Amino acid sequence: MPTNSLNPSSRKILVANRGEIAVRVIRACQELGMQSVAVYSDADRNALHVRYANEAYHIGPAPAVESYLRIDKIIEVAKKSGADAVHPGYGFLAENAAFARAVEAAGLVFIGPSAEAMDLMGDKVSARETAIAAGVPVVPGSPRGLNDDELIAFSHELGFPVMVKAAAGGGGKGMRMVHDPAELENSLAGARREAKAAFGDDTVFIEKLIENGRHIEIQILADQHGNCIYLGERECSIQRRHQKLVEEAPSPFVDEQLRERMGAVAVAAARRASYVNAGTMEFLVDRDKNFYFLEMNTRLQVEHPVTELVTGIDIVKEQIRIAFGRRLRYRQEDIRLKGHAIEVRITAEDPYANFMPSVGTVTSIVEPTGPGVRMESGMYEGMEVSLYYDPMIAKLIVHGDTRGDAVVRLRRALREYRILGVKSNIPFHRRLVENWNFQAANFDTGFLAANPDLMDDWIPQQKRAAAIAATVLAHRRRQQALVMVGGVGDSPSQWKIDGRRRAIHLW
Amino acid sequence: MPTNSLNPSSRKILVANRGEIAVRVIRACQELGMQSVAVYSDADRNALHVRYANEAYHIGPAPAVESYLRIDKIIEVAKKSGADAVHPGYGFLAENAAFARAVEAAGLVFIGPSAEAMDLMGDKVSARETAIAAGVPVVPGSPRGLNDDELIAFSHELGFPVMVKAAAGGGGKGMRMVHDPAELENSLAGARREAKAAFGDDTVFIEKLIENGRHIEIQILADQHGNCIYLGERECSIQRRHQKLVEEAPSPFVDEQLRERMGAVAVAAARRASYVNAGTMEFLVDRDKNFYFLEMNTRLQVEHPVTELVTGIDIVKEQIRIAFGRRLRYRQEDIRLKGHAIEVRITAEDPYANFMPSVGTVTSIVEPTGPGVRMESGMYEGMEVSLYYDPMIAKLIVHGDTRGDAVVRLRRALREYRILGVKSNIPFHRRLVENWNFQAANFDTGFLAANPDLMDDWIPQQKRAAAIAATVLAHRRRQQALVMVGGVGDSPSQWKIDGRRRAIHLW
Amino acid sequence: MSTTYSTYVDGEELEITIHQDGSVEVEGERFEVDLQHISDQVVYSMLMEGQSHEVYASLEEGAWRILLDGERYEVTVEDERTKRLKAFQGPDKKLVGDLQIKAPMPGLVVKIPVEIGQSIAANQPLVILEAMKMENELRAPRAGIVKEIRCETRQPVELHQVLLILGEEPT
């Protein structure tokens, strides 16, 4: 059995990120007895990651290009604070090989794969080539380095519908599904624009669109001693505009045999790339359980907690151990899945208004707790949700003995969850868990597009109760105003004062 | 594999309790798709259990004897609301056979053992007799019905030290450890007084005191179809004045062989008592791993979550299923322990002042979250902590892959936990997890008594940082006051106004 | 003395009377309502004939924002005086005449796929606004004709800034 030392080590880790994932990594450092160093932009001076870390240093203005993407400043802070290693989280510099090289050049440990493996597997086109060489089936797609005209010609040859995809990055940015050949030119332009803004690289390529596929991915862990294992799969088919919204483990669609086949293929591809640390191979699986490699994420993923809950393995702690040269604590035969876990991403988007981003000050948060509920969040009362960063503000993860147990627990937890001050997508998730097809795990990546009316679908109407509550409150204010101004009637000025005192915005 | 129906059932459950355990049971009802009914005293109109339940009804003034102990009122509400069943939680009426009888007489299901089994196993003296008949070793003790003089004579015969124990109830109330024969009379009087106040029954008895024993208990589940299983053990040796403060599962002292022996004995005793539903057999285990039956708790226990975390079984849901006649979802061979769980009880007591109860308004709560952390709490901002009820206000439970993982996670979680407005024992727990003997699981029930200086033991002194923070704040107030009164100096009246505006009590 | 209000919730009008004893009458049905404040100015526990609801409430620009059991409602409450005043002022504005298309959030205009004078169908995209790294389409709330364009591509815009005026199609 693995053991843990309680003695604080002298090791210090800089976390080159913000929000929930920075908090997640800092917690792992604390649990390993290591020191943590946070970095922050002007927008994040009061953020949780700054408060939870042992040390914190300012790295620039709010825009990420001037702070969280500034390799030079982050390296400077790492040296100044005496850090031994850097954890990049996800997003920002997590898949930037130049950053990994700069970290190593500064004599520090990069908690992730080598820059070479990142180059190879982080670029979607060369990752496809590596996968093909390792005998992994891939979706037919365009070769490297085509311009728009060539991509259009290639698409006509391949046949529509096709997917336009950014070579760099992830998170659904720079992706476009194209059914109508006439739309292709615009889609290429849009995808390039988004990719440039998000990853600083506007390279895109074309893939055959596999319709009604399920998005299923394999988590792998590899150490520096040649050990590589897979931690089962996650299903992330519930997507909106190619962004994952809900993830679960295990996939209700995957049986033990398919799991073993996909796991073996993922491990083979990772070995071929000499991959070390945590990584994820994403696949599209069709109705007949044929699977196609899509891309590899050479970093920790947003949805890693569902795998942690079903395997009992703390992936972030393993990442840190591996980076410091430790051997994996687990062999493949130690990995046994127990129960079922589901994660929902909480974003500052208004599901009643076509998921428009919402900005504002978070005035109050009530998080669900109790059995089988895990929260990962960077939120705090007083937090400003701005347009500078990703709208994902928290993750709610539930664990149950079966998928059914997990779904009802999720429903219960969503009922308890309140965020005031900004609009969130909690109402969307509440409706999703009531949907029969979701409950029956009868979905694919086209599910949300095929169910645009989900927000209207279900609602236990309490209009009358809401009307009564408002009327009683209005009545009380009126009575109060009557008393305060001596029974003369409701004075507008008094109302204003009263109103100002109560000025807490619900959304 | 067990499955879960998502369809809301028409079943309705009245929860005859308050605080964290009422919230826990209501959550289980929600996850089973059942309706829940809360009851509340004058002190609890705004409590979480009232807000989380589907329905809520007032049952009387704050003192428990006039509300939560009023069998008649609770039955009246159950009938009025159309409830099908009653869950008693722990404490209050949970081990009151008259209540179980009244519930059944009203045609409702009591979620717990039969009144007969409760009579037999709830009384500590007859429980001992049942255990002896089932071949379970017990600690030598006095027979039923002795008066004080006879108990004193019996003690002299048995030899000191002895324990004085209330026949009814639990939770360490009405217990006294007596080393000096001269103290026995006073201890008997004190124990009777406490027992009378807590359980309405001043019957006490004498047991041989087993020193340096460890408190280890076996959780059992039995259905109405003759199936009875044990869910492993919990260790609860960290006690203060016979009250459990920290519980864990599995016990670091118990090996597989001892677990099987104790489990078999617990199941045998439960079968002998025709026991149905959840229950716990408490044992004292000496250094040589001899174990002695102490008593049975014929109800859900405070510390049930640690068993839930290591077995994956939701004990409250199983209780409800069993009460409605369903078969156990698990056989003995399905029970496999995974990882390690530790619970700490959070009480409104001041560890800096000999654990004096603390009263006041909870003004702010920051609960730990993240991997492996479970909160069970009835707290809310604005809650009045009063002297009417038990000082336990929340439970923090952590789960890790090993005991070491769980301990470091507990330490991390305690660092994040803040309760403002009332004093809590969080600082005590923070010191406990730093104690080497606790970390090494080198303890017995005498641990806290033998370590009275634990509160002084450890502290990463930040006096200077605290002094600087206060001085900077005082300086700012002074500057502000100078500006506000036009540079004349700090006016006392202005300070008062400012002070009032900021009046949030930290403790 | 009882007071009667006209309460509007999601387009529905309810006549609600609050009686002297605190009970509430809605369309002839009478309820015991116990609405209690918790700790601060926004959260309440409401027991309505034993049914438990959690209510967050705030009054903004004359309308009550109510979060009841986690669901949002906008409620307007009018007493008789206000109602009479309103009757005098005439009917509510509809989606007629010139319509201002305002930025629902701060962001960057990345594209304006329409021109002045162009005929627009309901739901047609008018402006593409980039915010939070995503492109968001602002669509026409009804059919019309583009009368004015008040923003430019690559221009950062504020919350509620008018981006475009959608006039009525000449009939």
Added chain:
Amino acid sequence: MSTTYSTYVDGEELEITIHQDGSVEVEGERFEVDLQHISDQVVYSMLMEGQSHEVYASLEEGAWRILLDGERYEVTVEDERTKRLKAFQGPDKKLVGDLQIKAPMPGLVVKIPVEIGQSIAANQPLVILEAMKMENELRAPRAGIVKEIRCETRQPVELHQVLLILGEEPT
């Protein structure tokens, strides 16, 4: 202009100077201190030369209650004027003369195991108070003699109510 304070924390006195530029000097050592408010009146984030501390603070009866990284401190801050005033008023009261034993919480007196005139050792139980279903012993803060008993068995008592006067032992 810089200001110097005498700051007392857990019985220790520190001389702390706040300089014009916001830096803080403690016993000759100078620190960059960045103390930022979060959302309400009590919680702050303090960065002291990069070290991150979470601070909750409130001023009660002239003393700062500081919760720093979850640990409690009571801090008194005096400027020069206050310090001079205090010097004029004479030394603090010590545990001499008559001592009032007050109820630290509301509760019920269940036992008074001492009598008027009785000699008491430091730490000897004086009153047993039942609160929260537990019996709590109030012990003597120093040796002395019981001068007055101001409560009775079975009597409910309020917070801070004087229960007993502990006089000095005649020397």
